[in-house]
Amino acid sequence: MGTMALQTKKRSGINWYKMRMHGAALLFVLPALINFAVFRYYPMIWAFRASLWDYSLLGGFRKFVGFDNYVRALTEDKFFWHSLRVTAVFAIGYVPLVVVLALLLAVFASQPYRGMGLIRGFIFVPVVTSYIVVSIVWGMVLNKDVGLLNGFLSTIGLPRMEYLTSIRNALPTLIGISVWKDVGYSMIILVAGLRGIPEDYYDAAHLDGANAWRRFIDVTVPMLRRHLMFVTVISTLFAFQVFVPIYQLTHGGPARATNVAVYYIYQRAFKFGEMGYASALSVILLVILMVVSLGQMRLMRGDDV
């Protein structure tokens, strides 16, 4: 900043000049701030407000009901509890699979051999493809009669299986599809982390007589701790928000086996038009998710000491 200019202005009144500069600066950030306020913060406030009412799109705010929606969700609505359980099972299957596979793939794909860049590309293609395309394609690959996977299983002499239509297999299948879609993102972050580990650490471990496995456990994993933590938190956020494959492939079925929370909220809001109730469910899920992520971060930061 030109000090000369500042001093000449100072005489005519420092506050005016400063305020004008600050006002001008504020103009730059204002459009973005307004957008965040309206489309990111206001919906949460609106959700809380709507959750206290019997609210529908056509009828508007019909009747103030206080916390009735919350009471109903937490004490009467066994389908909501069921959807939370399904979401938890999904997350418990999905998160460790993503983290472990991403780590293994990252270690494999950052070896200094030819073709490793290509394979990183292969693994990353599903990440840039849309979830809906991935879902439709896998729906066809897993088709019981004319799908690619059952064709392959028959070719090598294994029995054909049912995937998305079986109560027992549907949720694990969806977990598998989501892992396939998302693992590349976590892998790339871990590859970047692996690049940051100094070669000397491995040399030192090697001299100490550590074999490949010990080097992995004693050098790689601790050095990647921050990256692993990030990947875990992000994957948990993904897992709690899964929607598209369920919308497209199972509609929450068969027999509610894949009815995750976000899909249940969607049904309540747009199939039954209960916007107030759906808002209450959104608020509950939001709080659960915040508690889970903060807890995870706290837990992993604890390892630090």
Place this chain on the structure above:
Amino acid sequence: MELPATSDSPASTQPQFIESPQTQNDRRKRRIRSVLGFVLRIAIYLLITIVFVAPMFWVLGNSVRSSQSIWGHVYPVSVLTFLPLDQFSIKNYMEALGLTSVGKGLGLDLSRALFISFASAITVVCFSLVSNSCAAYFFARLEFPRKKILLAFVLATMMIPQQVVIVPLFLVVNQLGIINTFWALVVPWFASPFITFALIQFFSEVPKELDEAATLDGANLFKILVNVVIPNSIPGLLTVSLLEFQFVWNEFYWPLIAVTAKDLMPVQVAIASQFTERDPEWGRVFAAMVIASAPVIIIFMSLQRFYYQSAVTSGVKG
């Protein structure tokens, strides 16, 4: 593999050493191990490739076939399962795009949907480049009391799980009266915390001396942004534009509820409603999948490095 092993061993200077059965044994062991490692590596490589690529190739190869041909070749799995050596016709693509009478009769119209997708993605990219650049310039360069609080206000939105609050977002946009219009598809994404954050980092790398020189030349804040900061951050701006384009292109849940009129549906929503495995022409569905993902996959393949960089910078840092 042979060469370094022999030159490593001190065979030429100490001929008696090579006779030692111990060393010979050692070397054989090492060679076996490296051959094993090589074979194992190739096997894992192939396995990963098959798992990630086979479904895509199946879709691509069969998008030019009829259903009879697709279903007839899926068992037993062979080269013909993936490569359409028996049949090649772009009929499926024409129908999916709604360019033939058959496609039109079935209500298929991906051309219109592609237009909406391109229009909305480009609109978002343009607006968000302006608003996020200005915001990033503010945070990276300008003076303002308690700027940190405003930064926290922006970055905290990263933690909001978008799919969870989509019903309330719908209610707000509905209240604004733009639901079921083109604007509903784009306006909520005119600013993005991830892009602001990435641009703050890119802008901070532009030397501050350039700003000061421009100030002495009498440039105002806006001119510094346009003439100094932006020209020096082109790769960064390009990266975030691509990411934003991909985000809007691939978005599904929001456009699904934000627009119900068929002629406003972007391509992802259109394929979900117009093409499913219940369609008797699987080739047509495959063609639709190729159409809906080709733009983003082509962009990705030509600019891989940018993608990885931005995935990492917008994620872990600091």
